[in-house]
Amino acid sequence: MGVRTGAEYLQGLRSSPRDVWVGGQRVDNVADHPAFCAVAREIAALYDMQHQPEHRDSLTALDAVTGERCGIAFEPAQTVDDLRRRREGFRLWAEASFGLLGRSPDFLNTTLLALWEDRSVFGEAGERYADSVAWYYDHVRRHDLFLSHALVPPQNDRTKQSHEQGALHLRVTGEEDGGIRISGARMIATLGPVADEILLYNLPGMKPGDEDHALICAVPASAPGLRQICRQPYVIAGERASFDHPLSTRFEENDSLLVFHDVFVPWQRVFSYRNVKLSGEMYFRTAIRNHTAYQTNTRALAKMQFATGLAMAVARSIGADTFLHVQHMLGECIGYVEHLKSGLARAEVEAERTASGTLRPALAPLQTLRTMLPQAYPRVIEILQTIGAGGFMLMPSGADLAAEEIAGDTATYYAGAQLPSIDRVKLFKLAWDLAGEAFGQRLVQYERYYAGDPVRNIAGTYLAVDDTDYRRLVDAALALAGEPQPAGAAPGSGA
Numbered sequence: 001m002g003v004r005t006g007a008e009y010l011q012g013l014r015s016s017p018r019d020v021w022v023g024g025q026r027v028d029n030v031a032d033h034p035a036f037c038a039v040a041r042e043i044a045a046l047y048d049m050q051h052q053p054e055h056r057d058s059l060t061a062l063d064a065v066t067g068e069r070c071g072i073a074f075e076p077a078q079t080v081d082d083l084r085r086r087r088e089g090f091r092l093w094a095e096a097s098f099g100l101l102g103r104s105p106d107f108l109n110t111t112l113l114a115l116w117e118d119r120s121v122f123g124e125a126g127e128r129y130a131d132s133v134a135w136y137y138d139h140v141r142r143h144d145l146f147l148s149h150a151l152v153p154p155q156n157d158r159t160k161q162s163h164e165q166g167a168l169h170l171r172v173t174g175e176e177d178g179g180i181r182i183s184g185a186r187m188i189a190t191l192g193p194v195a196d197e198i199l200l201y202n203l204p205g206m207k208p209g210d211e212d213h214a215l216i217c218a219v220p221a222s223a224p225g226l227r228q229i230c231r232q233p234y235v236i237a238g239e240r241a242s243f244d245h246p247l248s249t250r251f252e253e254n255d256s257l258l259v260f261h262d263v264f265v266p267w268q269r270v271f272s273y274r275n276v277k278l279s280g281e282m283y284f285r286t287a288i289r290n291h292t293a294y295q296t297n298t299r300a301l302a303k304m305q306f307a308t309g310l311a312m313a314v315a316r317s318i319g320a321d322t323f324l325h326v327q328h329m330l331g332e333c334i335g336y337v338e339h340l341k342s343g344l345a346r347a348e349v350e351a352e353r354t355a356s357g358t359l360r361p362a363l364a365p366l367q368t369l370r371t372m373l374p375q376a377y378p379r380v381i382e383i384l385q386t387i388g389a390g391g392f393m394l395m396p397s398g399a400d401l402a403a404e405e406i407a408g409d410t411a412t413y414y415a416g417a418q419l420p421s422i423d424r425v426k427l428f429k430l431a432w433d434l435a436g437e438a439f440g441q442r443l444v445q446y447e448r449y450y451a452g453d454p455v456r457n458i459a460g461t462y463l464a465v466d467d468t469d470y471r472r473l474v475d476a477a478l479a480l481a482g483e484p485q486p487a488g489a490a491p492g493s494g495a
């Protein structure tokens, strides 16, 4: 089939009714529902970009076997230039949403590439699991499907393992000739309502006893028995003006709780089953973190550049960038952006070979960026809020600007240092959509948590460190002291 168009993606949603709940109502056709249609259109626009002559070669690759094009995120890299080409594809899609769509299709497509490259890891439990990984990678790539995923058991009681919590968490409930049956809940499926498929695996840290919960598999979003209950949307199409909320009216990614009611999963879609060890080790034995972090840091670079650019524009609009402490804050933001650029480049320079002979970006710099962002992005947003200060609370609506009776006032009193009123109002509204609205607060929460608990992630950096170079320097410095000398001996002789 090759790469899809936006229309094909939307048609796919319409022709696969699902059990999605939002605002107390069941929605069969998410593509045209006011809670989801805006973001579905944005995803459709990404698919369309794959066909645009100026982007086609960056966003897609030619499949040598089928002669069809596939999304660049599926394409294994052989050289550093291939990696850079992948990054350029990620950048193009990320900048289309200013980095605000955290879960554009390329994110999980990189996960599938990682599973496929290291499918032998799954094959250790039986060749059929490796075959299933290969089949699924090929299936998603050839049909250019859009995946969501849900890895975490819902927050019921974090002091207990899943098997100690009755029937709450997703688990295997039965096995048949053709496959398995699964029931229970998982959080959070960002864009789950408008996805074609849901990928399920576990975060590291599973313990013996949780065998029924150790499961790596995939199900269609329309699978019978799979229900999605969405959080309350921040934006309903038609209720807010684009002038007042230019970002949230386009880029809100809804999130859902997945509830599985006796869902059947054929063996072809089961990649690991009742294997606590593998479920825990998958993160470390495949390139999943390398590939996803390469995509997601590229996306984060767009988001950080955008937020920093807004902070600069807001500061300049009122002349605040002439103040030292504002310059200091803007310099701090630019520093984060430069860190991202440097880390991505180092990941390419220090790229590693996978077991299957392909190339993956180096993990250490990417993981460092991933653990920096939960602090850096909220900080940039705090800086934006601090620079705009009370001005954000002052802005009239687009309807006010269009009201002739008060036009004299609105054209006069909102002007900036160098900006006419309308341009300053536009700028401040754009910035507040990002920094203040519920939509913007979710984007902060996203950067804090989307890659797992930031506390345990940073602790993990310490636990996994190769400390050779650290110890070498400390040992060399310790050697300077030499042996203890009796009192009165010549000082400073050392060893």
Ligand SMILES: Cc1cc2nc3c(=O)[nH]c(=O)nc-3n(C[C@H](O)[C@H](O)[C@H](O)COP(=O)(O)OP(=O)(O)OC[C@H]3O[C@@H](n4cnc5c(N)ncnc54)[C@H](O)[C@@H]3O)c2cc1C
Pocket (backbone or CB within 6 Å): 103, 149, 150, 151, 152, 154, 155, 158, 187, 188, 189, 190, 191, 255, 442, 445, 446, 449, 450, 451, 452, 453, 455, 456
């Ligand atoms: C906007 C958004 C979108 C998301 N999208 C997705 C998605 O598409 N797919 C997906 O799978 N997930 C998604 N997530 C979920 C994300 O994976 C989790 O939020 C993340 O793993 C943290 O888990 P939690 O939220 O359950 O927090 P918890 O693990 O419940 O943590 C709550 C608090 O308790 C502390 N804590 C809990 N357990 C421990 C422990 N054992 N040791 C030390 N401290 C502990 C944490 O530090 C934290 O402060 C998303 C999250 C957000 C916010």
